[in-house]
Amino acid sequence: AQTVTQSQPEMSVQEAETVTLSCTYDTSENNYYLFWYKQPPSRQMILVIRQEAYKQQNATENRFSVNFQKAAKSFSLKISDSQLGDTAMYFCAFHSGYALNFGKGTSLLVTP
Amino acid sequence: NAGVTQTPKFQVLKTGQSMTLQCAQDMNHEYMSWYRQDPGMGLRLIHYSVGAGITDQGEVPNGYNVSRSTTEDFPLRLLSAAPSQTSVYFCASSVLASGGIQETQYFGPGTRLLVL
Numbered sequence: 001a002q003t004v005t006q007s008q009p010e011m012s013v014q015e016a017e018t019v020t021l022s023c024t025y026d027t028s029e030n031n032y033y034l035f036w037y038k039q040p041p042s043r044q045m046i047l048v049i050r051q052e053a054y055k056q057q058n059a060t061e062n063r064f065s066v067n068f069q070k071a072a073k074s075f076s077l078k079i080s081d082s083q084l085g086d087t088a089m090y091f092c093a094f095h096s097g098y099a100l101n102f103g104k105g106t107s108l109l110v111t112p
Numbered sequence: 113n114a115g116v117t118q119t120p121k122f123q124v125l126k127t128g129q130s131m132t133l134q135c136a137q138d139m140n141h142e143y144m145s146w147y148r149q150d151p152g153m154g155l156r157l158i159h160y161s162v163g164a165g166i167t168d169q170g171e172v173p174n175g176y177n178v179s180r181s182t183t184e185d186f187p188l189r190l191l192s193a194a195p196s197q198t199s200v201y202f203c204a205s206s207v208l209a210s211g212g213i214q215e216t217q218y219f220g221p222g223t224r225l226l227v228l
Binding site for chain 1: 221224
């Protein structure tokens with residue numbers, strides 16, 4: 001079975017600080033995509049960042065970056081200069097083939 | 113483009129009633145899927161489709177039926193609703209890259225279903 005584990009159910013960070021959310025996954029596949037999705041109180045699932053497993057370079061999108069360690073099957077999300085609007089549930093997800101497997105999520109609270 | 117749309121936004125059903133959750137996308141995506149989200153859980157795959165006329169089961173398919181007669185639409189049917197089906201349902205779509213691997217999935221806004 002392919003699984004995704006997010007070991008931090010809740011985290012908090014002060015505005016303008018940096019926070020890192022952890023994610024590990026288990027797969028026997030060699031080619032796959034990894035994602036971080038954000039779910040604010042509106043419940044909309046919003047793509048934050050995407051990483052292709054065959055690319056060694058870590059993906060970056062503005063204040064969001066990942067640390068992808070393929071051998072360790074680790075895919076953490078770093079949020080720099082945290083903003084109040086970053087408050088949300090964050091889900092790590094991975095797929096190869098036809099199923100997208102989600103972790104249980106990390107609830108991030110950004111405080112003033 | 114409207115992206116992925118879902119109707120209704122919220123529905124209350126009585127046990128044993130049937131209903132169809134609608135999902136449509138205007139991005140010409142081959143792949144479409146249905147997930148459910150329960151408290152404390154991530155999203156779990158119910159059914160998916162890789163093209164018109166082709167569907168398959170995901171992790172939690174029991175109690176749900178799907179069909180895909182067009183590229184755009186992928187309805188989810190509850191034949192006899194049960195309280196255990198109270199959940200938030202998300203539809204998603206994506207392009208299928210070479211090798212059959214999905215690219216980024218785009219999600220609809222969700223349907224909140226309450227079964228009494």
